[in-house]
Amino acid sequence: MAKQPPHRDPAQDAPHVGPPAHAAAGLPAIGHTLRMAADQMSPGRVLATLRKVNQQGGFDCPGCAWPEPDKPHLAEFCENGAKAVAEEATERRITPEFFAAHPVAELAERSGYWLGQQGRLTTPMLLDEDATHYAPIGWDEAFALIAGELTALGSPDEAAFYTSGRTSNEAAFAYQLFARRLGTNNLPDCSNMCHESSGSALTETLGVGKGSVSLKDLYQADLIIVAGQNPGTNHPRMLSALERAKRAGAKIVSVNPLPEAGLERFKNPQTPRGLVGGGTKLTDLFLQIRLGGDLALFRALNHLLLTTPDAVDEAFVAEHCAGYREFAAEAADLDRPATLAATGLPWEQIEGLHRLVLSSRKIIVCWAMGLTQHKHSVPTIREVVNFLLLRGNVGRPGAGVCPVRGHSNVQGDRTMGIFERPSTAFLDALGKEFAFEPPRAHGHDTVDTIRAMRDGRVKVFFAMGGNFVSASPDTDATEAAMRRCRLTVHVSTKLNRSHVITGARALILPTLGRTDRDVSALGPQFVSVEDSMGMVHSSRGGLRPPAPDLLSEVAIVSRLARAALGPQDPTPWEDFARDYDLIRDRIARVIPGFDDFNAKVRRPGGFALPHAPRDSRTFPTATGKANFTVNPLTAPDVPPGRLLLQTLRSHDQYNTTVYGLDDRYRGITGGRRVVLVNPADAAELGLDDGRFVDLVSEWKDGVERRAAHFRVVHYPVARGGAAAYYPETNVLVPLDSTADISNTPTSKAVVVRLEPIA
Ligand SMILES: Nc1nc2c(c(=O)[nH]1)N[C@H]1C(S)=C(S)[C@@H](COP(=O)(O)OP(=O)(O)OC[C@H]3O[C@@H](n4cnc5c(=O)[nH]c(N)nc54)[C@H](O)[C@@H]3O)O[C@H]1N2
Ligand SMILES: Nc1nc2c(c(=O)[nH]1)N[C@H]1C(S)=C(S)[C@@H](COP(=O)(O)OP(=O)(O)OC[C@H]3O[C@@H](n4cnc5c(=O)[nH]c(N)nc54)[C@H](O)[C@@H]3O)O[C@H]1N2
Ligand SMILES: [Mo]
Numbered sequence: 001m002a003k004q005p006p007h008r009d010p011a012q013d014a015p016h017v018g019p020p021a022h023a024a025a026g027l028p029a030i031g032h033t034l035r036m037a038a039d040q041m042s043p044g045r046v047l048a049t050l051r052k053v054n055q056q057g058g059f060d061c062p063g064c065a066w067p068e069p070d071k072p073h074l075a076e077f078c079e080n081g082a083k084a085v086a087e088e089a090t091e092r093r094i095t096p097e098f099f100a101a102h103p104v105a106e107l108a109e110r111s112g113y114w115l116g117q118q119g120r121l122t123t124p125m126l127l128d129e130d131a132t133h134y135a136p137i138g139w140d141e142a143f144a145l146i147a148g149e150l151t152a153l154g155s156p157d158e159a160a161f162y163t164s165g166r167t168s169n170e171a172a173f174a175y176q177l178f179a180r181r182l183g184t185n186n187l188p189d190c191s192n193m194c195h196e197s198s199g200s201a202l203t204e205t206l207g208v209g210k211g212s213v214s215l216k217d218l219y220q221a222d223l224i225i226v227a228g229q230n231p232g233t234n235h236p237r238m239l240s241a242l243e244r245a246k247r248a249g250a251k252i253v254s255v256n257p258l259p260e261a262g263l264e265r266f267k268n269p270q271t272p273r274g275l276v277g278g279g280t281k282l283t284d285l286f287l288q289i290r291l292g293g294d295l296a297l298f299r300a301l302n303h304l305l306l307t308t309p310d311a312v313d314e315a316f317v318a319e320h321c322a323g324y325r326e327f328a329a330e331a332a333d334l335d336r337p338a339t340l341a342a343t344g345l346p347w348e349q350i351e352g353l354h355r356l357v358l359s360s361r362k363i364i365v366c367w368a369m370g371l372t373q374h375k376h377s378v379p380t381i382r383e384v385v386n387f388l389l390l391r392g393n394v395g396r397p398g399a400g401v402c403p404v405r406g407h408s409n410v411q412g413d414r415t416m417g418i419f420e421r422p423s424t425a426f427l428d429a430l431g432k433e434f435a436f437e438p439p440r441a442h443g444h445d446t447v448d449t450i451r452a453m454r455d456g457r458v459k460v461f462f463a464m465g466g467n468f469v470s471a472s473p474d475t476d477a478t479e480a481a482m483r484r485c486r487l488t489v490h491v492s493t494k495l496n497r498s499h500v501i502t503g504a505r506a507l508i509l510p511t512l513g514r515t516d517r518d519v520s521a522l523g524p525q526f527v528s529v530e531d532s533m534g535m536v537h538s539s540r541g542g543l544r545p546p547a548p549d550l551l552s553e554v555a556i557v558s559r560l561a562r563a564a565l566g567p568q569d570p571t572p573w574e575d576f577a578r579d580y581d582l583i584r585d586r587i588a589r590v591i592p593g594f595d596d597f598n599a600k601v602r603r604p605g606g607f608a609l610p611h612a613p614r615d616s617r618t619f620p621t622a623t624g625k626a627n628f629t630v631n632p633l634t635a636p637d638v639p640p641g642r643l644l645l646q647t648l649r650s651h652d653q654y655n656t657t658v659y660g661l662d663d664r665y666r667g668i669t670g671g672r673r674v675v676l677v678n679p680a681d682a683a684e685l686g687l688d689d690g691r692f693v694d695l696v697s698e699w700k701d702g703v704e705r706r707a708a709h710f711r712v713v714h715y716p717v718a719r720g721g722a723a724a725y726y727p728e729t730n731v732l733v734p735l736d737s738t739a740d741i742s743n744t745p746t747s748k749a750v751v752v753r754l755e756p757i758a
Pocket of ligand 3: 405406
């Protein structure tokens with residue numbers, strides 16, 4: 001088994017701890033942005049690039065999926081978006097000489113940070129069987145090699161096609177078509193580890209697995225509850241929207257085990273007040289909930305609403321909802337001690353929120369990974385839906401569900417059919433358009449793909465972007481599974497760990513990113529993306545690509561499809577690669593809401609996809625109504641002497657891409673191997689601040705999972721919980737510890753013991 005990269009290189013990882021910040025952005029963010037960008041690019045390129053982020057006619061920020069306002073600010077990007085752009089637009093290059101100089105075994109010992117710092121990939125590279133180094137390979141040879149391996153499989157289901165959420169709509173549509181023409185629904189994606197719990201809960205209850213609000217709704221809301229999300233770091237532009245809502249009179253409640261600086265106060269760098277003044281206080285009520293306590297909180301709120309006269313919108317419930325009677329019967333009782341234990345909140349705070357709810361006509365609940373990565377995530381989000389339905393807060397202005405998506409096009413990829421469990425309607429439409437019979441059996445999601453590779457049932461692993469071995473749970477198990485494959489292939493912009501933990505043979509196929517100019521034989525092409533609020537718009541990169549013969553993702557899929565499916569396949573792959581309009585014409589015919597796609601996508605600002613609950617209060621569920629559900633109280637069970645660990649993001653990373661070693665708002669600099677522990681818990685465990693510990697995860701399979709050498713930081717996290725960064729801690733997340741129904745790894749709930757290092 002591959003050794004994990006060095007546990008601690010004192011020069012690289014020596015965390016310093018200062019006081020956490022109480023406000024986000026402001027002047028320091030601007031300075032930080034420019035320094036990071038200048039590190040990767042010349043000043044002219046910095047300006048040329050940042051000027052085009054999120055502007056009409058420019059490119060979609062490869063950072064998060066937060067929507068652009070109608071009239072984008074001249075600098076409609078944020079510190080962290082700028083880092084994402086700089087990471088991609090860097091002028092550093094990885095050439096064949098780099099691979100000749102570094103054996104793969106050596107690269108596997110390097111940190112992910114180091115790998116990412118080497119620059120953009122420029123040449124297709126092959127690691128042949130028993131070779132020690134990657135060597136250059138031509139594009140045609142590479143496609144022939146993959147086609148050969150695919151053809152040799154006993155069944156197309158022995159291949160899996162992963163997608164990370166940056167892939168454009170056009171590339172995603174072509175990619176899923178290729179997989180299905182080949183004959184498999186094995187289309188795992190990063191969403192399986194991300195908002196799958198939201199999709200599952202929302203599809204069952206509302207009939208659409210996406211958010212129901214637009215930016216305009218946020219500006220009109222009376223109350224916005226932000227639960228399990230750290231927008232100051234992960235969706236910084238959301239703070240501008242919250243600020244605007246706040247100034248229009250909204251109250252904001254944050255529900256989080258950590259006091260996150262961005263939610264406390266926001267210094268908008270686009271306004272004079274934000275640059276030199278005190279900024280805007282955002283949070284009116286902070287509920288410092290225990291990890292996994294949200295189901296208990298929303299159940300308690302629902303109980304209070306049900307027992308308050310006139311609190312329920314009875315007309316809405318009668319006309320639009322099903323399952324109310326069963327739900328109300330179950331929620332009539334409240335186990336107050338269990339609620340207090342699960343939430344860790346004083347009862348008065350829950351009552352305080354109840355009062356705020358009663359005085360608010362229009363309510364929005366926003367959430368992200370703090371709600372989706374628990375064993376009971378689907379019931380938790382269903383209970384959030386119950387809460388909103390009770391007072392008719394779905395399908396009218398200023399109200400609704402707002403799962404805040406992660407990757408910039410993760411929502412669009414799913415809309416395009418990147419899903420291991422596609423609907424019958426989708427497959428029927430796809431089959432009709434392309435005159436074939438798509439496979440009907442469900443495919444593997446991310447966790448099942450790992451199991452299948454481990455068991456030898458999947459032999460070819462192909463990834464459209466992402467960093468599968470570092471993003472997936474149970475790093476050692478996942479790496480062992482990858483190594484069992486016949487062939488692993490990565491279409492990537494940057495080098496990462498998944499390229500050096502390989503199957504018997506491996507390919508790296510370099511590709512264009514969002515910022516790069518994409519010119520086909522026909523001329524300049526553009527792509528499209530869908531944001532977290534269902535707006536679709538175009539994205540056009542403007543930079544000279546890092547190497548002359550880089551292919552776009554669309555071109556890679558098209559040429560691979562031709563090689564693997566043969567000349568007899570009637571799909572016009574060559575035309576698709578030349579002219580993305582032709583792909584969009586097909587999307588328009590297969591996917592609802594995309595009619596007239598080519599015209600609508602050219603409108604400034606793009607267009608909104610239909611959303612039945614939002615648009616017409618109709619609910620395409622099994623009952624034809626919005627469904628109340630019964631969700632018994634459950635909360636994580638942590639044995640004495642143990643803590644529940646959540647794995648989260650620092651301010652200087654984008655998922656597995658580490659930009660730097662600081663987490664500015666949390667006061668941590670110069671290192672990432674830290675574990676945040678409440679001082680009272682630390683005292684009970686006898687752990688002084690500054691002590692070094694190993695994190696050891698305890699799971700019922702008895703396997704010891706250990707992440708070595710973390711500095712204990714006394715930090716105001718909710719009691720009983722701890723926090724440390726992903727991906728260093730993925731080694732601790734057991735493969736089989738997943739959410740019920742959605743099968744999402746429980747990245748926010750890992751039982752650990754902290755073993756002091758002598
Ligand atoms: N700069 C930057 N931007 C990003 C990303 C990035 O890595 N860097 N990643 C992108 C992606 S793919 C995603 S999915 C999003 C992720 O966005 P977030 O979900 O904000 O990311 P996390 O860092 O995982 O933070 C989880 C938050 O939930 C809280 N939390 C954890 N457990 C619980 C719980 O049980 N209950 C409650 N109420 N809160 C809890 C944590 O304290 C933390 O504040 O961001 C996207 N944007
Ligand atoms: N423990 C723990 N694990 C987690 C999470 C957690 O909170 N805790 N979060 C989960 C979540 S929410 C997510 S979304 C996943 C993320 O999982 P992934 O999406 O698989 O991981 P990323 O780190 O975003 O992928 C980064 C790589 O994508 C490639 N890339 C970047 N841009 C492009 C592009 O335009 N095209 C192509 N082809 N490649 C590109 C680069 O090579 C880069 O190295 O991780 C999950 N894993
Ligand atoms: Mo995500």
